[in-house]
Each structure stands twice: as structure tokens, then as C-alpha cells.
Amino acid sequence: MAPQYRRAVFIFRRDLRLVDNTGLNLARTSAASVLPLFVFDPRQINHAYFSKPGFSFLKQSVKELDTALKLQNGALLLCSGTPDKVLKTIYHKSAFDLVVFNTDYTPFSKSRDEAITTTCKELGVECIAVHDALLHPPGTVLSTTGKPYTIFTPFWKKAATFPVNKPSALAPGSWALLKEVEQLKLPFREQQEEKQKQQAQQGGREEGVRILTQAKRCKDYKTMRDIPSVNGTSQLSAHLKFGTISVRETYHTLRSTLGDTHPLLRQLYWRDFFTHIAYFFPHVFGHSFHKVYDAIVWSNDERANAAFARWCNGTTGFPIVDAGLRELNATGLMHNRVRMITASFLVKDLHIDWRKGEQYFAQHLLDYDPCVNNGNWQWCASTGCDAQPYFRIFNPWLQQQRFDPDCQYIKKWVPELAQLTPKAIHQLFLQQPLDLGSYPKPIVEHKEAASHAKALFAAIAQKQ
Incomplete structure (x- = not known):
């Protein structure tokens, strides 16, 4: 069956991996070729909450992602600007008919993605957003009255009854040719950041997978997680934040390695819970929940x-x-x-x-x-x-x-x-x-x- 679209643009954000990437797989199965894109957005860099260590981790992860793409005869198009304007520029240089990205849930993310959707409508381009970052996206774990939970324990008990999708391999498909990416020559300003004196972790999928495969060391997590002098926690939080590993990979690896009642799994549900709260009650950014x-x-x-x-x-x-x-x-x-x-x-x-x-x-x-x-x-x-x-x-x-x-x-x-x-x-x-x-x-x-x-x-x- 022939692909429905000629050319898709997939926008990488906090999903810096090729494996088990929901939106990327959709783009590859829907279009004859996929142009991988990462946009350094100045609104996130020039921001009062900007994390210098996080940005360093991000750059390492982006660099490794580009290397992985080049090994498959692809390349990551790096741009500076706002995603909606970048897409317009790309379109006028090399037309596409589909844009795909994985959904994020903060007020800024929702506003940014609305602008992308509007731009796609103006260009006559299909735009598809899919859920990828959580075990269960907002709106899927609700009380019997149809409202979001505001207490963790009932949220967790309800969410734990739902199956978690198994990780998926990279779907078959084709990348936009490297020479096509290079010919676009879009504005990109290398972002410099202060180097951490002793950065605790390196970015990139290779490091994330290495840590995840050592999950057995967390078998005593319940008793050791509160002891700061020992390495008793998962060390996976940054890799989950930037998506060098998926939450589904993490869940199923921990479950198969440590057992389905291991307390470390509960921490993944806390991550979901706080994200659901932020989605349904966005006033928490800047104001007390109560x-x-x-x-x-x-x-x-x-x-x-x-x-x-x-x-x-x-x-x-x-x-x-x-x-x-x-x-x-x-x-x-x-x-x-x-x-x-x-x-x-x-x-x-x-x-x-x-x-x-x-x-x-x-x-x-x-x-x-x-x-x-x-x-x-x-x-x-x-x-x-x-x-x-x-x-x-x-x-x-x-x-x-x-x-x-x-x-x-x-x-x-x-x-x-x-x-x-x-x-x-x-x-x-x-x-x-x-x-x-x-x-x-x-x-x-x-x-x-x-x-x-x-x-x-x-x-x-x-x-x-």
C-alpha cells in the first residue's frame, strides 16, 4: 500500500530517540519520506526558568540523535527560531504535506503547538499530534464522575489497572536524503552554554539505555532510595525528561527486571500524576494549587x-x-x-x-x-x-x-x-x-x- 503523504516533517522535542517513538513511527508509516527536525526555540533558551545543565544534556542528546540518523542515511535538520516560522521557511524551500509531533502538556507547549497547527492550516498541510511522553495521557485516568484525580493514591490505583503499551521498534520507512537537508541551509546559531564543573550524567540514548539495563541494582530501592550517600535511585529522570529512552521501555524493563509490584514503578505514576495536574490545572504555574x-x-x-x-x-x-x-x-x-x-x-x-x-x-x-x-x-x-x-x-x-x-x-x-x-x-x-x-x-x-x-x-x- 502506497504511503498517504509524499513528505512528512517530524519535529523532535523531548523524544530524542528513534526507537519506540510514537509520532516518528506514525510519520514513517504515513509518508514516503520523513524530514527529521529539531528547533532551538529562543523562547525556551532566553527564559527565567532556563536550565543550563539541562541544555547541556539536551545538546549531547541531539548530537547523538543526529549521528544515529546519519548511520541510516538520514540527518537531523537543526534550526533556530520558533517552530511555526521555521516550518513556513522549510515549506517554501521544500514542500511537505504532513507534520507530526508528540504532544507536550505545559501551557507554553500547548500555545506553541497551537501556533504550529495554525501554520499547517495556512499552508494546507496535515498536522497530527500524538501522545508519547506518559504511561497514560491526560483524560484517560479519570474518577467515576469523569473528573481528574487530585489525590495520588486513587489516581495510581486506577491508572495501574490500565495496560501499558509495549515498546515498538523503529517503523520501516525512508528519511529525506542528507543532501536535501544540507541544501535547505536554514538559519542555525550554535548555542553555547557554561560547562558544568562535574556534570553528573551524560545525555544521549546510549547512556540512557546503559543505565536502564542496570535496573537490577535498584532491587533494594525501597530501603536505599532515601540514603543520599549511596547510588540507590534509578538515575533515569533526565533521560525520561528528554526522551532518550521512552517511558514504556522504562516501565516494561523495570517490571520484568524487578517485578510488577516494585516501588520504583510507582515513581513513573507520580510523574504521570503531576503532569495530569499541570494539564488540567495550569494555574499551578505561578500560583498555589489551593x-x-x-x-x-x-x-x-x-x-x-x-x-x-x-x-x-x-x-x-x-x-x-x-x-x-x-x-x-x-x-x-x-x-x-x-x-x-x-x-x-x-x-x-x-x-x-x-x-x-x-x-x-x-x-x-x-x-x-x-x-x-x-x-x-x-x-x-x-x-x-x-x-x-x-x-x-x-x-x-x-x-x-x-x-x-x-x-x-x-x-x-x-x-x-x-x-x-x-x-x-x-x-x-x-x-x-x-x-x-x-x-x-x-x-x-x-x-x-x-x-x-x-x-x-x-x-x-x-x-x-
Whole structure:
């Protein structure tokens, strides 16, 4: 059967792979040839939430994708600009009759894709968007009343009853010839970024597959995932964010390797859940999920700004908090347990707006995912759906004693404390007259700060 279309353009975004790529397979089975396209959009690069480490990971992944295409006598067309305008330029140089891309779910993504759809209509070109990034797309996991879930557990129980599609190979088909791609000569400005001092992970599918095939090392995930000094987590978040591996590959590999009840699978559903929340309740970008908490008056004076700077730099005098921020600043990653501790500390101990922390994480995380980052911050801040109750506040001293008892993680990232015993480190809050050199004393007294946070939230909660 002859292909329905002559030439398709497939737009790569956060799906930087050839294998198990839903939209790409559709394009290859629908058109006689496919032109692979990646657009560096300046609106995403020149943005207040721009992640330098994430961009470095992205570039590595794009480069590897281009290499993979060239091994199949194809090539990735790299362009700078907005996708809708880029498509117009391509069309007038080399006409096509189909555009395909995988759907994304943030407000920016929806607006961008609406512009692409409008452009395609103007050009008389078919435009098809398909779901690919999640186990189950928004709208497929609903309550008995047809509404989206806002509590994770019932969402997970419902979603877990649905089958997850098996990964698919690259569909047969043809690429646009390399010489055709080169002849287009579209504007492309090489994007430069600051190199991370010690980037924790490399981008590209080869590295993503390598990590995924080592899934057996996560067999003790339930007991080891909260220990920041050991490599007890999946290390897959950045590869899932940029799609060097698919969520379906990940799900079925973990399930077959670790068992269908392994707790690591549950984390994939948390990823789906936060994305569904962002899709159905887009106000979460910039506002509390529970809007009543937008009325909280956060600390925002000169003293608070100085405290925020100390939090960012890892100089709060709380060792586990400082270790986490220093790990983030140096590598682009932070252990998940420590992410919760540092986020809680910013909001509940320093009384600083969670949105400032959300943005700082966005700018520095290698695996920054807008929906997941927002969901996690609002959980820690007690402003989100199914969030930590405001009166439950992490005690950083108890957290570090429980999850880093020997201070291996702390001593790695806070070398000023390397000569102290774990007991001395866990008791720094007693303000003992120790010679700590350049390491600062605790910026606040936790018990007092926590009491103030409870009062802030209680005053608002009473108005509900």
C-alpha cells in the first residue's frame, strides 16, 4: 500500500530517540519520506526558568540523535527560531504535506503547538499530534464522575489497572536524503552554554539505555532510595525528561527486571500524576494549587533576600541542606530525599516563597521537568494537591541523623565539617563552641522557625 503523504516533517522535542517513538513511527508509516527536525526555540533558551545543565544534556542528546540518523542515511535538520516560522521557511524551500509531533502538556507547549497547527492550516498541510511522553495521557485516568484525580493514591490505583503499551521498534520507512537537508541551509546559531564543573550524567540514548539495563541494582530501592550517600535511585529522570529512552521501555524493563509490584514503578505514576495536574490545572504555574495559600505573606525583605542567597549557595549552617545545594550547584542533580529537605527548609524554616525555590531548581537541575518540579515543590510547601500537611515540617537535624547517620554525604559536599565526628555534626544546633572555621552557624533556630510557619499556614487555613 502506497504511503498517504509524499513528505512528512517530524519535529523532535523531548523524544530524542528513534526507537519506540510514537509520532516518528506514525510519520514513517504515513509518508514516503520523513524530514527529521529539531528547533532551538529562543523562547525556551532566553527564559527565567532556563536550565543550563539541562541544555547541556539536551545538546549531547541531539548530537547523538543526529549521528544515529546519519548511520541510516538520514540527518537531523537543526534550526533556530520558533517552530511555526521555521516550518513556513522549510515549506517554501521544500514542500511537505504532513507534520507530526508528540504532544507536550505545559501551557507554553500547548500555545506553541497551537501556533504550529495554525501554520499547517495556512499552508494546507496535515498536522497530527500524538501522545508519547506518559504511561497514560491526560483524560484517560479519570474518577467515576469523569473528573481528574487530585489525590495520588486513587489516581495510581486506577491508572495501574490500565495496560501499558509495549515498546515498538523503529517503523520501516525512508528519511529525506542528507543532501536535501544540507541544501535547505536554514538559519542555525550554535548555542553555547557554561560547562558544568562535574556534570553528573551524560545525555544521549546510549547512556540512557546503559543505565536502564542496570535496573537490577535498584532491587533494594525501597530501603536505599532515601540514603543520599549511596547510588540507590534509578538515575533515569533526565533521560525520561528528554526522551532518550521512552517511558514504556522504562516501565516494561523495570517490571520484568524487578517485578510488577516494585516501588520504583510507582515513581513513573507520580510523574504521570503531576503532569495530569499541570494539564488540567495550569494555574499551578505561578500560583498555589489551593489558591487560598496565595494569600500567605512570605518573607521578602533584605534579610530574607540574604537568607535566600545563603540557601542557594549552601551556607545556611544546616549541613544536610548545604550539602544538597552544593551538590546541585556542582552537578545539576540532587538526591530526591535531600530535595524534599531543602525545599521544606526554604519554605518552612526561612519562610520564603516556594516559587523562588522552584525557579532556582529549574535553573540548575539537569532533569528539570516543569510539571514534576512544580508538583514536588507544591507538595513540600503544603500548597499543592495531595500535599504534605502544613503542620508536618521536616526537622533537618533529624532528617540528616536518620538518612545520613555517618555523615558520608554531608562530608563529601561540606568539607569544612570533614574533621568532625558524625555526633558533633548532628548536634551543631546546640551551638557548641566548636571551631568550624569558615562554616557558618545555623541561620535560624528550627523549632522557632517551624512554629512561625505553622502560624502562617494556620491563619490561612482557618479561612477555608
